[in-house]
Amino acid sequence: MHDSWLSVLKDDLVTNEFLGLKRFLKGEKELGKKVYPPEGDIYSWSRYTPVGSVKVVILGQDPYHGANQAHGLSFSVRPPTRAPPSLKNMYIALKKDYPDFTPPAGGLGLLTPWAERGVLLLNACLTVRASEPNSHANRGWEKLTQKVIDVVAARKGVVFLAWGKPAEKRVAKVDKRKHAVLLAAHPSPLSASRGFFDCGHFRKANEWLVERYGEDAEINWSLAVTVVQKKPVAKRKVEEVEAEEVGDDERELLETGNREVSRVKKKSRARDSLGEVFDEDEEAAMIEATIAAEVSLGS
Template sequence: MSSSSTLKRKAGAQTGGADAKKVKQGNIMSFFGSSPAAKPSASNSSGLPTTPNSSFTAPTDAAAARFDKDKWVATLTPEQKKLLQLEIDTLHESWLVHLKDEIVTKEFLDLKRFLEREYAAGKKVFPPKEDIYSWSRHTPFTTTRIVILGQDPYHNHNQAHGLAFSVLPPTPAPPSLKNIYTCLAKDYPSFNPPPNKAGLLTPWAKRGVLMLNTCLTVRAHEANSHSNRGWEKFTQKCIDLVAAKRTTGVVFLAWGTPAGKRVLKVDGKRHLVLKSVHPSPLSASRGFFQCGHFRKANEWLGEKYGLKGRVDWALNEGESVLESDEPSPKPRVEKGEVAKRVEEVVRGAVMGRRVDLNEMARGLSRSPKGGKGSPEGGEEKKEKKREVEDDDDDGENVDPGEEEEWDALLREKGL
């Protein structure tokens, strides 16, 4: 079996492997629209998924729909094909269509030559080859709605697998990820960290959270060993593409000074850019725990796209942090109760006593008749009576402003 086929097979297994269990979540299709059928491609004949193994698939992308991968591959020189075999085999097509010009630049080809020398010299490089572009398969370009920026991949065994901050099981969550969990739990108290101190974040990636490191490879046990070799330019291109082409708006979470510099050109009117110190134990105490980014991101997405546009940050099967975050349903007000309140207003006006319409409106939004907190129940009934009795305004007419509030309330209730 050729090395190319082996890489594609491994990449496909990685996409749908240990993380294939579904975590309860909303349907993202209403957020992104419908998805086209994947085009068959000889370059993808090994079965490498063209969409992530998740509850949603990439929606229509006009550029991707026109892109003929085989035809593009045929335009490459023999050396380019050799150097770019990993990208051809494992970079998701929704990203490849936008990055195909970038990966044939001199800078990127020089990066690939450097990596070839590393492998040829017997250097251990993380993550494994088939995982370098796993972020593109878990989060296709058109499903990206939140971008979390990392720096260097983890450089110890069984950690890095292509997603920033995420680690493979059974490796426990590193300190920075533990701090991310702590921050998340402050925003969503119902959030539960994964059992066994796990740190696999693929459920987030499958919901549209792009977790992208600045450098995509590192030499084992040598932090930043692949810095300034060309990855920075490539991943900056990825960020710029999201900012330029995801025109409906996405959220960028930039933690730490380096990440903050990478989003300086992002249009803050179109997108939401949230910055904070890095979650590293060296800096997290200087404001990361209180940054509120997870909730702020969802509030912005919810306002822009509706409730289904938010991200469910739960990581455990069958859980959801959004279930406890749904807005309370509007209480139903019986028409008979409204008529009764209107009658009270009229009677009060006839008797020369002004009725507090604001208080009456609040009463309509409380629980049903006789229940706790209703105008007819317990202390609130007594309090309402005291408020009416203490009102010594003897004006004959109801305040026009209060009438408008009353009308607005009726319209809100559909009455």
């Protein structure tokens, strides 16, 4: 959990009710039950959207209960999983509000860009048993996530997007003079036709933020991936020379360069082992840049 959230929720994390929830989750693990999202992602909403950055809150109910879906942000799924039906309907509503909105390529549904821009994507329940929706409901998560809502509501004005009756109940006590509370049907295929598509919530949220805080406060709802074109890196040509034609100074410089190449390759291999991937051009560019910088410093 992000430090900013831990500081305001710490007392709730040591209550008997929450400790009971932890025991329940431990029991699920001991029974061999598959639980989503992965343990490291349960509080990812807090890391993507620290307390002070919240501008909009989108409330969900239960994490997705299929493999490679839930990762701690309501409505969001990781690639290569395609956007579930509710998220697809959110894209339709967004397109109505902003005609230039384009859903992610490949039908994907990763919403981390929204979270990083101040959209708190919070589920009422933070875990679920695989293939068993609502299996972790009423175990203690709801009290903690209600506290999250209360913490946000106690701070500066934000926009709450509450879709469906369960979400509406969660924001019932939010001060509507201080915050914008926008209610609509849930985007699920079972209910979206009852007013969700035309609710206009994405545009209304931005209009309220701009009116309250100025032009820079609006949310960029785009999910387009920005591709940065890399400039080609010219590879340094090293001429082969006879050993006797190389002076002591030149030999020392070449040997230094060779050591640097070896050292940087070791660095790149270490980074690869941590999950980063370098292609041959990137590795060559990194080696060349390192040698050039250190030779420059030594000259």
